[in-house]
Amino acid sequence: MNLRKLLYILAGGATLSALVIEPSLAQTTETAVEVTEVAATGVSAETAYIFNTFLFLVTGFLVMFMAAGFTMLEAGMVRTKNVSMQLVKNIALYSVATIMFWIVGYNLMYDGVDGGYIGSFLPKMIPAPDADPGDYSAASDFFFQLVFCATTASIVSGTLAERIKLWPFLIFTVILTGIFYPITGSWQWGGGWLSELGFSDFAGSTIVHSVGGWAALSGAILLGARKGKFGADGKVHPIPGSSMPLVMLGAMILWLGWFGFNGGSQLALGSAADASAVSRIFVNTNMAAAAGVIAAMLLTQLIYKKVDVTMAVNGALAGLVSITAEPLAPSLFMALIIGGIGGIIVVIVVPLLDRLKIDDVVGAIPVHLVAGIWGTLAVPITNAETGFGTQIIGIVAIGAFTFVASAIVWTILKATVGIRVGEEEEANGLDLAEIGVEAYPEFGTGSQRL
Known part of the structure; x- marks a missing residue:
């Protein structure tokens, strides 16, 4: 040029x-x-190639950085004796997702779906630079899709914290990232049957977040609650986390990463219209998160007479999940409404799970599953081309497949290698039982005070 x-x-x-x-x-x-x-x-083919590749790479590493956000949030929400376990789980699940998405996941999701239900069981073959197809680098697309896959597994990690064994969790992650997520993703993003039906999920309120939420819910039911979480009389005993500053840091990193999550899903930056669309997505994403925070704070103040920092944080995340299904079409006012309802969902669903005796350590099920459903149902409000009936079909199909398939895998793992640590190991903490290195040794049970 x-x-x-x-x-x-x-x-x-x-x-x-x-x-x-x-x-x-x-x-x-x-x-x-x-x-x-x-x-x-708008621009030449060469310039479009550069811009589109740049969009995939920059927004991709923002989404990758969300792994740090999940890690910090989970580290703060668990007790000090379980922090190292969460650190290891998060770096391991990202690594597992990277390898599995290459071995089988990418092509299972995108190769030859053609209105059907599944792609091909082949490794992703990235062509040489001079053989790249289309108007972007094939490697950049692979990287961008990969980090979405890893996000799904991060959702499961937080829910099952403080009592699940490391290796069974990672075995489940292999199957989730290599098979379950790519199959359901192929139904829409891969041009499968839901895409043909008209189902719409721009950046993954259902395809990413609800899939992670359904997998987490099935695991939480089969795993059981943490010791002491629920009394014999049914009373709920709150188990405070180790660090609210880490929780807030994690939430703000996730908020930042979400601009890549939603903005990169525009999938094109070859014209002024594309640049305007990405900018609009950024603004709507930010507004939904802010509305989720304020809605959660106001509702907790009204109900509990105090503001709970974890509710405020999860309000932001629920707002982000809610807008993810359609971050481009809404006006700023509608983005505020959609995100605000997400924040309200968190405050309502968290105590509902407690009444059902489902122990979700970080609140991932309200945030990612329930708010993900809401966000997907909200698409027709601002996108007249999408029907509610189609959205419901997509939600039910993806949810039923993920929940049942995940429950089968969890059940097999539970019956064979076991998925839960022993009572003594749980009491002493998973850092000692599973990892061998405490995150805070001066406060831990294995410390030697000098």
Whole structure:
């Protein structure tokens, strides 16, 4: 690309003679052809390739950084004796997802679905740079899709904290990231039967977040609650986390990463309209999160006469999950409403799970599952091309498959290797029982005070 063409793009089509010295006649003829191409298509094919690849990579590493957000949030929500376990689980699940999505997940999700139910069981073969298809790097697309896959497993980790064994959890992660998530993802994002039906889920309120939530719910039911969480009389005994600063840090990292999660899902940055769409997605995403915080704070103040920091944090996350199914079409006002309802959902569903004696350590089921359902149902409100009936079919199909398939795997693991640590190990903490390194040794049970 020459200087004249670049200036044309940056100036948005302004008169070029005011920006550069007039070229020779030969240069003028060549440039006229190039400018005509740019004016007709927004940018040249080469420039679109660069922009689209850049979008995938930058938003991809923002989503990857969400792994740090989940890690910090979970580390703060568990007790000090279980922090190292959460750190190991999160770095391990990201690594497992990376390998499994390459071995089988990507092609299972995208290769040859063609209106059906499943792709191919082959490793993803990334072509050489000079053989890249389409208007973006194949490697950049693979990376962007991969980090979404890893997010699904992160959701499960927090719910089952403080009592699940490490290796059975990672075995489940292998199956979730390599098979379950890619199959349901293929139904819509891979051009499968739900896509043909008209189901809409822009960035994954259902495909990512509810899938993680359903897998977490089935695991929580089969695993059982933490010792002491529920009394014999049915009374709920709160188990405070180790660090609210870490919880807040994790939430803010997730908030930041969500701009990549939703913005990158625009999947194109080759025109002014695409750039405007990504900007609009950023603004709506931010508004929904803010509304979720305020709604959760106001409701907890009204009900409990105090503001709970964990409810405020999960209100933000629920707002983000809620807007993820359609972050482009809503106005700012509608983004506020959609995110605010997500915050309300958290405050209502958290105590409901307690009454059902389902122990969700970080509140992932209200945030990712229930708010994910709400966000998917809300799509037709601002997107007239999508019907409620179709959205319900997608939610039920993906939910039923994920819950049943996950429950089968959890049951097999429970009957064979076992999924829960012993009572003594749970009491002493999983850092000692499963990891061998305490996160805070000066406060731990294995410490030697000097």
